Amino acid sequence: MFKINENYLKLPGSYLFSTIGKKVSAFQAAHPEKSIIRLGIGDVTQPLAPAIIEALHSAVEEMGHAETFHGYAPDLGYEFLRNAIAKNDYADRGCDIAADEIFVSDGAKCDSGNIQEIFGLDNKIAVCDPVYPVYVDSNVMAGRTGIYDPSTEMWSDVIYMPCRAENNFAPELPEETPDLIYLCFPNNPTGSTITKEQLQEWVDYANKVGAVIIYDAAYEAYISEENVPHTIFECQGARTCAIELKSFSKNAGFTGTRLGYTVIPKDLKCGDVALHSLWARRHGTKYNGAPYIVQKAGEAVYSETGKAQLRQQVAYYMNNAKTILDGLAEAGYTVSGGVNAPYIWLKTPDKMSSWQFFDYLLENAGVVGTPGSGFGPSGEGYFRLTAFGSYENSVAALERIKKL
Amino acid sequence: MFKINENYLKLPGSYLFSTIGKKVSAFQAAHPEKSIIRLGIGDVTQPLAPAIIEALHSAVEEMGHAETFHGYAPDLGYEFLRNAIAKNDYADRGCDIAADEIFVSDGAKCDSGNIQEIFGLDNKIAVCDPVYPVYVDSNVMAGRTGIYDPSTEMWSDVIYMPCRAENNFAPELPEETPDLIYLCFPNNPTGSTITKEQLQEWVDYANKVGAVIIYDAAYEAYISEENVPHTIFECQGARTCAIELKSFSKNAGFTGTRLGYTVIPKDLKCGDVALHSLWARRHGTKYNGAPYIVQKAGEAVYSETGKAQLRQQVAYYMNNAKTILDGLAEAGYTVSGGVNAPYIWLKTPDKMSSWQFFDYLLENAGVVGTPGSGFGPSGEGYFRLTAFGSYENSVAALERIKKL
Numbered sequence: 052m053f054k055i056n057e058n059y060l061k062l063p064g065s066y067l068f069s070t071i072g073k074k075v076s077a078f079q080a081a082h083p084e085k086s087i088i089r090l091g092i093g094d095v096t097q098p099l100a101p102a103i104i105e106a107l108h109s110a111v112e113e114m115g116h117a118e119t120f121h122g123y124a125p126d127l128g129y130e131f132l133r134n135a136i137a138k139n140d141y142a143d144r145g146c147d148i149a150a151d152e153i154f155v156s157d158g159a160k161c162d163s164g165n166i167q168e169i170f171g172l173d174n175k176i177a178v179c180d181p182v183y184p185v186y187v188d189s190n191v192m193a194g195r196t197g198i199y200d201p202s203t204e205m206w207s208d209v210i211y212m213p214c215r216a217e218n219n220f221a222p223e224l225p226e227e228t229p230d231l232i233y234l235c236f237p238n239n240p241t242g243s244t245i246t247k248e249q250l251q252e253w254v255d256y257a258n259k260v261g262a263v264i265i266y267d268a269a270y271e272a273y274i275s276e277e278n279v280p281h282t283i284f285e286c287q288g289a290r291t292c293a294i295e296l297k298s299f300s301k302n303a304g305f306t307g308t309r310l311g312y313t314v315i316p317k318d319l320k321c322g323d324v325a326l327h328s329l330w331a332r333r334h335g336t337k338y339n340g341a342p343y344i345v346q347k348a349g350e351a352v353y354s355e356t357g358k359a360q361l362r363q364q365v366a367y368y369m370n371n372a373k374t375i376l377d378g379l380a381e382a383g384y385t386v387s388g389g390v391n392a393p394y395i396w397l398k399t400p401d402k403m404s405s406w407q408f409f410d411y412l413l414e415n416a417g418v419v420g421t422p423g424s425g426f427g428p429s430g431e432g433y434f435r436l437t438a439f440g441s442y443e444n445s446v447a448a449l450e451r452i453k454k455l
Numbered sequence: 456m457f458k459i460n461e462n463y464l465k466l467p468g469s470y471l472f473s474t475i476g477k478k479v480s481a482f483q484a485a486h487p488e489k490s491i492i493r494l495g496i497g498d499v500t501q502p503l504a505p506a507i508i509e510a511l512h513s514a515v516e517e518m519g520h521a522e523t524f525h526g527y528a529p530d531l532g533y534e535f536l537r538n539a540i541a542k543n544d545y546a547d548r549g550c551d552i553a554a555d556e557i558f559v560s561d562g563a564k565c566d567s568g569n570i571q572e573i574f575g576l577d578n579k580i581a582v583c584d585p586v587y588p589v590y591v592d593s594n595v596m597a598g599r600t601g602i603y604d605p606s607t608e609m610w611s612d613v614i615y616m617p618c619r620a621e622n623n624f625a626p627e628l629p630e631e632t633p634d635l636i637y638l639c640f641p642n643n644p645t646g647s648t649i650t651k652e653q654l655q656e657w658v659d660y661a662n663k664v665g666a667v668i669i670y671d672a673a674y675e676a677y678i679s680e681e682n683v684p685h686t687i688f689e690c691q692g693a694r695t696c697a698i699e700l701k702s703f704s705k706n707a708g709f710t711g712t713r714l715g716y717t718v719i720p721k722d723l724k725c726g727d728v729a730l731h732s733l734w735a736r737r738h739g740t741k742y743n744g745a746p747y748i749v750q751k752a753g754e755a756v757y758s759e760t761g762k763a764q765l766r767q768q769v770a771y772y773m774n775n776a777k778t779i780l781d782g783l784a785e786a787g788y789t790v791s792g793g794v795n796a797p798y799i800w801l802k803t804p805d806k807m808s809s810w811q812f813f814d815y816l817l818e819n820a821g822v823v824g825t826p827g828s829g830f831g832p833s834g835e836g837y838f839r840l841t842a843f844g845s846y847e848n849s850v851a852a853l854e855r856i857k858k859l
Binding site for chain 2 (some may be wrong): 052053054055059060062066069092094095096097098099101104107108111112114115116117120121122123124126128157158160161164165167171172173182185188189192230231248260261262263265284288304306307308309321326329332333335336337338339340341342343344345353440
């Protein structure tokens with residue numbers, strides 16, 4: 052008789068955003084007359100930029116003729132895209148990453164869920180708390196996290212690094228030594244960042260203890276301040292300890308178009324074994340490449356026209372972020388984030404729990420956000436709003452919140 | 456210090472098609488004057504059909520305007536595509552599969568590699584021999600296959616079901632009881648099929664012993680004979696024992712466009728746990744949906760115009776198959792397949808090994824095929840040619856082979 056992967060049964064409840072979706076649907080069904088503004092899930096709303104649309108049309112046309120048709124893509128991505136990434140995201144920042152250290156994929160969610168596969172089951176992971184749920188859940192499914200304690204909402208074999216107002220939402224080096232360290236800056240969900248010097252400390256620590264940093268830089272395009280690193284490879288020594296995950300979802304609006312990449316430097320080794328070769332093997336065995344037309348769209352992201360159009364798109368969302376951040380502050384909320392990231396992180400008022408505030412905001416203002424506790428126990432008492440809505444909705448949401 | 460997944464190191468050599476690619480490149484570099492005809496890898500060459508191109512352009516246009524822009528897709532696929540699949544591939548064949556039992560993905564290779572994750576590590580797998588390498592390799596990576604014996608090229612904990620001329624390339628029920636049974640019909644690589652009655656025996660067997668059949672129907676569109684099942688759900692009782700994998704790569708030329716789906720009936724359970732819910736959890740946690748524009752292209756596959764155009768495309772490839780099959784028979788080869796599948800399976804002449812024949816054919820005819828032994832030990836002494844080239848190349852390849 053076949054047996055299931057019992058680790059799946061350890062996962063508590065459903066995925067955070069499914070729960071939010073169900074609550075909102077139920078409220079809308081009960082109050083069909085109320086208009087709801089969604090600033091919960093981190094999904095973009097602006098259309099794809101004209102340069103990307105043009106590239107897509109042109110690639111579609113190629114697929115319609117035998118002479119220019121494209122079948123299976125190269126396992127690790129087309130050269131034209133890997134070269135554009137290597138130049139723009141690394142060489143132009145003075146970082147030493149070769150095109151063949153870049154693995155093109157269909158998005159950072161897949162990569163961040165799949166990357167744990169190349170590591171043994173006896174590695175101990177460390178995560179920020181609060182944190183993007185995929186890092187922990189994918190390790191639960193693999194059986195790497197021990198036992199779940201519903202009272203603390205923590206796993207026995209996970210090292211949690213609390214990020215709260217007390218430490219400026221920056222994780223501290225853990226007391227217990229981890230093997231895999233997940234870091235995400237600019238941070239989802241808190242919207243906070245760390246400086247290049249702070250990140251260098253992490254790189255030095257990882258090299259010292261023999262840990263790998265899995266660095267999620269999905270929100271890099273939103274950095275507006277100096278001295279905030281755009282990639283972990285700005286730090287000395289990162290080539291021997293870091294894997295970087297990047298997404299086209301937030302800088303170019305690809306949430307429904309799907310493209311991302313992972314960088315694994317060839318110097319990152321366990322004994323003689325390069326992690327690069329393990330990830331290449333996984334790609335070759337279980338993946339068949341991102342669609343040609345989407346990789347051509349990705350190339351257009353790096354064209355001069357594309358870059359100019361996307362700077363405007365990011366500026367549009369960051370103007371929303373400022374509207375929300377300033378509005379909340381005026382209304383008396385304690386807020387952070389929103390300067391180098393499209394997320395605003397607020398302290399719930401009157402000692403409300405995160406879910407109490409979720410219900411309060413939905414019922415009284417018709418505004419949907421994300422409860423901080425959904426990202427981990429240290430998110431309790433916090434709440435996330437995103438800048439990915441339209442400007443009009445961002446303004447309207449704040450007017451409603453100010454009236455509460 | 457972090458530890459790697461040691462199972463990866465057990466994998467012998469590189470992925471079959473990488474090895475072929477390297478051999479062909481080396482030959483071409485040494486003989487730049489020789490023209491090479493590639494009938495090796497199963498990649499299509501005909502352009503996307505006009506109905507699909509039109510759907511892609513139209514969906515791209517939608518992505519360029521805020522009112523019709525699409526962000527994150529529903530986890531399990533858009534309703535419009537799942538409904539089209541449920542109607543055309545199941546209801547119209549009298550099979551009872553609901554739209555919400557269909558999980559849309561970016562292709563059958565990913566699904567066939569990932570599906571093993573929802574099962575425990577203590578399941579024993581059974582595979583046809585020869586077989587598509589992904590089924591075995593993905594289980595090796597998970598640690599489910601025991602020790603590799605280089606002399607037999609077999610894993611100690613895998614049940615091999617030989618498919619050779621002696622049994623008409625149809626697997627027999629294994630002596631040892633498996634937990635997971637991988638079946639692929641029409642078969643890759645042999646091009647053979649089994650009848651509906653034969654498949655019913657497998658379904659009855661799986662239900663009796665409590666095994667799950669993972670049924671890969673990627674080549675279903677090439678079935679030309681009566682009484683060959685188009686889906687395992689034509690069989691009584693399949694809803695309690697079968698998972699079906701389908702691809703858009705071969706019926707619609709999506710090898711570079713990427714779309715597939717997996718069917719898990721809600722009746723397929725281990726105790727109280729529905730495999731459907733485990734796969735839904737995997738999709739929700741580690742996947743973010745196929746691109747909107749590609750799902751719209753998939754919908755066009757099921758339009759009346761799309762279906763008519765794709766029937767012509769399949770007929771084009773099957774005419775190649777007939778050309779190759781008949782030509783080889785005339786040249787005195789022992790051949791099979793090519794009637795319900797785009798693959799022709801031939802016995803190597805003069806007791807050559809599969810790789811000897813590969814070199815012989817490349818060096819003397821400039822024709823690339825795939826060594827049968829690359830698909831498993833029982834493939835030794837066989838060789839695969841595909842019908843996915845152009846008609847002109849298929850004819851030219853056969854002329855060269857006849858001259859040998």
